[in-house]
Amino acid sequence: MTTTTSEGNYRHLYVIIEHEEGKPIPVSLEMLGEARRLMNDFNKKYSSNEKVIAVVLGDNVRKLCEELLLYGADAVIYAESPELRYTRNLIDTKIISQIALDKECVAKISPDYAEQFKKPRYMFFAADNIGRHLSSTVLAELESGLASDINKLVIEDLEIKHEHKTKGQSMNYEKILEMYRPDFSGFLWTTILCLDNRNPAIEREYHPQACSIIPGVFQPLTRDATKKGIIVDYVPKLEEQDLNVKILSRKVIKSAVDFDTRKAIISFGRGIKDSPEENIKLIEGLAKQLDAEIGISLPISKKPYAIDETIISTYMITDRVIGTSGRRVMPLLYVAVGISGAMQHIAGMKESEFVIAINPDENSPIKDECDIFIKGRMEDVIPILIEELRKQKNLVMEVRK
Amino acid sequence: MGSLNVAVIIKLEPDFSEGNVSYNSDGTLNRAETKSILGPHSAIASKAAFYSKVKYGARVSVGTMGPPIADFALQQAQLICDADELHLYSDRIFAGADTLATAEVLKTGMSKMEVDKIDIVFSGYRASDGETGQTGPQTAWKLGYTFLGNVIDYDVDLERQIVTAKRLITLQGFYDIIEEVEAPLPVFITVDPSYKPVFRTVLQRLAFVKYQKEAKERAQNYKKYLKVFNAQQLGVDPKFVGLPGSPTIVYKVEKIPKAKASRKAEIVDGSDPGQLRKVVARMSEVLGGMMIK
Numbered sequence: 001m002t003t004t005t006s007e008g009n010y011r012h013l014y015v016i017i018e019h020e021e022g023k024p025i026p027v028s029l030e031m032l033g034e035a036r037r038l039m040n041d042f043n044k045k046y047s048s049n050e051k052v053i054a055v056v057l058g059d060n061v062r063k064l065c066e067e068l069l070l071y072g073a074d075a076v077i078y079a080e081s082p083e084l085r086y087t088r089n090l091i092d093t094k095i096i097s098q099i100a101l102d103k104e105c106v107a108k109i110s111p112d113y114a115e116q117f118k119k120p121r122y123m124f125f126a127a128d129n130i131g132r133h134l135s136s137t138v139l140a141e142l143e144s145g146l147a148s149d150i151n152k153l154v155i156e157d158l159e160i161k162h163e164h165k166t167k168g169q170s171m172n173y174e175k176i177l178e179m180y181r182p183d184f185s186g187f188l189w190t191t192i193l194c195l196d197n198r199n200p201a202i203e204r205e206y207h208p209q210a211c212s213i214i215p216g217v218f219q220p221l222t223r224d225a226t227k228k229g230i231i232v233d234y235v236p237k238l239e240e241q242d243l244n245v246k247i248l249s250r251k252v253i254k255s256a257v258d259f260d261t262r263k264a265i266i267s268f269g270r271g272i273k274d275s276p277e278e279n280i281k282l283i284e285g286l287a288k289q290l291d292a293e294i295g296i297s298l299p300i301s302k303k304p305y306a307i308d309e310t311i312i313s314t315y316m317i318t319d320r321v322i323g324t325s326g327r328r329v330m331p332l333l334y335v336a337v338g339i340s341g342a343m344q345h346i347a348g349m350k351e352s353e354f355v356i357a358i359n360p361d362e363n364s365p366i367k368d369e370c371d372i373f374i375k376g377r378m379e380d381v382i383p384i385l386i387e388e389l390r391k392q393k394n395l396v397m398e399v400r401k
Numbered sequence: 402m403g404s405l406n407v408a409v410i411i412k413l414e415p416d417f418s419e420g421n422v423s424y425n426s427d428g429t430l431n432r433a434e435t436k437s438i439l440g441p442h443s444a445i446a447s448k449a450a451f452y453s454k455v456k457y458g459a460r461v462s463v464g465t466m467g468p469p470i471a472d473f474a475l476q477q478a479q480l481i482c483d484a485d486e487l488h489l490y491s492d493r494i495f496a497g498a499d500t501l502a503t504a505e506v507l508k509t510g511m512s513k514m515e516v517d518k519i520d521i522v523f524s525g526y527r528a529s530d531g532e533t534g535q536t537g538p539q540t541a542w543k544l545g546y547t548f549l550g551n552v553i554d555y556d557v558d559l560e561r562q563i564v565t566a567k568r569l570i571t572l573q574g575f576y577d578i579i580e581e582v583e584a585p586l587p588v589f590i591t592v593d594p595s596y597k598p599v600f601r602t603v604l605q606r607l608a609f610v611k612y613q614k615e616a617k618e619r620a621q622n623y624k625k626y627l628k629v630f631n632a633q634q635l636g637v638d639p640k641f642v643g644l645p646g647s648p649t650i651v652y653k654v655e656k657i658p659k660a661k662a663s664r665k666a667e668i669v670d671g672s673d674p675g676q677l678r679k680v681v682a683r684m685s686e687v688l689g690g691m692m693i694k
Binding site for chain 1 (some may be wrong): 534573603
């Protein structure tokens with residue numbers, strides 16, 4: 001059984017662009033790249049002509065809009081005002097929601113589909129400090145579903161049999177966005193779908209199908225200077241109280257954790273568990289010898305050990321997490337201590353120049369992601385490494401004398 | 402000068418602390434064997450509410466949606482924030498709710514709190530198990546409250562009915578920013594994990610001690626402060642909560658296929674100092690003649 005009555009109400013893929021003073025945040029171009037690939041396949045498969053539409057809010061963003069056309073957008077809808085220079089959740093949510101429902105914008109971009117248009121078919125946001133919240137509030141306003149922290153997307157027709165959605169009957173859903181999100185352990189993938197309720201008792205349409213996308217996962221397209229597209233200027237309808245959040249100051253800060261300029265990074269994971277405090281001290285010792293910054297795996301940021309408060313507040317913090325839900329690093333030397341190598345973590349360190357893992361378990365996935373695998377317990381291995389590094393330094397000092 | 406009413410939204414979550422958490426052999430969480438506690442980010446949100454109590458003498462309410470055993474999380478939160486009121490929204494029909502359907506329950510729950518109006522709602526920045534971070538902002542939107550995310554510090558001007566807050570924003574590929582904002586009450590704040598309340602004056606420190614003591618006593622008798630609401634008592638429309646009210650479903654859960662080995666590791670015996678010496682030599686090589694300053 002297929003319901004096609006609403007076909008035509010939902011069109012296009014809207015990508016919400018984030019930028020800093022007109023320069024796109026990398027994930028914005030990454031989302032456009034993936035959107036382009038998905039919609040190319042979509043249009044071929046369904047013989048349609050639905051668009052990738054970038055949405056930009058800001059001040060002086062016309063140049064950025066033109067640039068987005070070269071990175072995969074068919075069209076850009078933008079709202080420009082000095083009030084929009086920096087992102088603010090309330091006003092941004094209102095404007096994006098207005099744009100998402102605006103027929104006239106769609107008429108300028110794709111007149112064929114404008115008549116029946118109600119809402120976007122799909123919507124992408126960045127899974128960062130801004131997009132994570134913005135996606136939540138926009139989808140609360142649009143009353144539809146949202147999956148967060150996605151790293152794989154597929155569009156397919158699916159046969160669905162669900163207690164509530166279909167009242168237990170088997171039904172065909174067309175053009176469904178399968179949104180894959182890795183769980184916190186990094187070992188499981190959960191596929192989230194946003195589906196209309198077709199159960200007569202609770203019938204309800206849920207569009208757009210929306211998600212937030214993990215930065216650094218998808219490849220942006222190569223800039224193509226020959227690409228052309230449509231740019232639509234949207235004039236938002238605002239009320240005075242929408243502007244009552246005031247930005248008083250904005251200060252750029254350097255994180256106390258320096259993953260960018262250090263040549264070496266040592267990360268530790270749950271492998272420290274037998275004696276967390278002593279092991280962290282060992283890792284500190286090794287880091288000192290290598291002049292390395294210290295990173296952690298995601299589970300450590302959940303502060304799993306009842307140990308010295310200072311150690312917890314120094315090391316078991318989200319700022320140090322390396323992986324899809326933390327930082328992506330590329331030092332010359334990466335030492336993974338007691339880290340099993342969940343996909344989450346690997347994504348954050350795989351571009352390191354040289355990787356050494358210290359782990360007693362030869363079957364742990366990190367083995368396939370390192371150049372040297374030291375099989376052994378950190379308690380035994382690290383003291384020797386420290387000792388050898390010391391000796392070597394002394395040797396060099398001797399020679400210099 | 403007006404008084405201040407604050408609320409905290411919390412969640413019962415798996416306890417990830419070593420000894421309590423249990424992982425399956427494939428690295429996934431063993432939910433049956435893992436205990437549940439007040440989530441760490443919920444605890445931080447509770448601290449932020451306690452700050453309001455100490456500094457402004459705020460009245461504090463705590464609410465959660467969950468199974469009956471979630472009252473344990475409420476008790477733990479009360480111990481942190483000296484709550485005057487605990488709410489548990491619990492009904493079989495809430496099960497399986499996604500963030501939008503959860504937000505619907507929490508929004509309705511807030512309206513049942515025994516104050517005229519909640520001025521500030523706090524929540525953690527994300528749960529440690531679901532990790533979506535969506536429930537807070539969606540509840541805020543449904544309440545019609547101004548949403549302020551990633552807050553690391555805040556203060557209230559009771560006379561002007563205004564909040565000033567510092568927010569920490571990380572911009573991928575750029576830098577981190579601390580943004581100071583001002584917004585009229587009511588607001589909804591999600592608290593950044595790095596939040597640390599500071600009590601500067603003697604009066605505040607005295608109030609801190611007093612309320613902490615009170616919190617301990619109250620948490621021992623937390624049931625006295627607890628109200629449990631089912632769907633009917635809340636007056637929510639069953640269509641908008643639980644599975645029927647959830648636009649999204651979990652379609653499938655699978656193990657993430659092991660990626661193709663990206664490097665070919667040389668295996669070194671960790672108990673052989675000779676081999677480790679060679680590793681150290683490689684380290685120096687990689688780091689370009691070593692880090693001697």
